[in-house]
Amino acid sequence: MSQTTTQFFIDFIQEYGSAxxxxxxxxxxxxxxxxxxxxxxxxxxxxxxxxxxxxxxYNLLVDYRxxxxxxxxxxxxxxxxxxxxxxxxSVNWVCKKDDGTVVFDFWDSYHIVNMDGFWKILxxxxxxx
Numbered sequence: 369m370s371q372t373t374t375q376f377f378i379d380f381i382q383e384y385g386s387a388x389x390x391x392x393x394x395x396x397x398x399x400x401x402x403x404x405x406x407x408x409x410x411x412x413x414x415x416x417x418x419x420x421x422x423x424x425x426y427n428l429l430v431d432y433r434x435x436x437x438x439x440x441x442x443x444x445x446x447x448x449x450x451x452x453x454x455x456x457x458s459v460n461w462v463c464k465k466d467d468g469t470v471v472f473d474f475w476d477s478y479h480i481v482n483m484d485g486f487w488k489i490l491x492x493x494x495x496x497x
Contacts, residue, residue: 458477
């Protein structure tokens with residue numbers, strides 16, 4: 369395998385963000401390892417199965433749609449390599465409605481790992497405000 373670069377992870381996150389913009393739950397969940405963990409608002413969400421993972425992200429997409437989410441911008445993305453098979457990628461997501469109104473502006477950090485030749489998100493920490 370060739371050396372993984374910072375640009376690889378930026379591209380990974382941009383593709384992941386496009387899945388959210390397209391409300392593509394299958395593409396979103398394919399970005400995550402099973403099991404995967406999300407730490408958000410002081411709570412740990414454990415998605416131990418494909419079904420649990422799909423339910424978690426489907427429900428989140430329903431909530432985003434209800435709030436008018438249309439697209440995300442990434443003004444900043446920081447990558448820290450954690451050896452050759454792991455990276456910590458912190459992203460500033462600015463999520464907007466079609467009219468440009470900001471719905472969400474938050475940081476999220478992803479622990480992305482290479483298992484069996486596939487890069488997947490193992491865990492995700494949504495930063496508290």
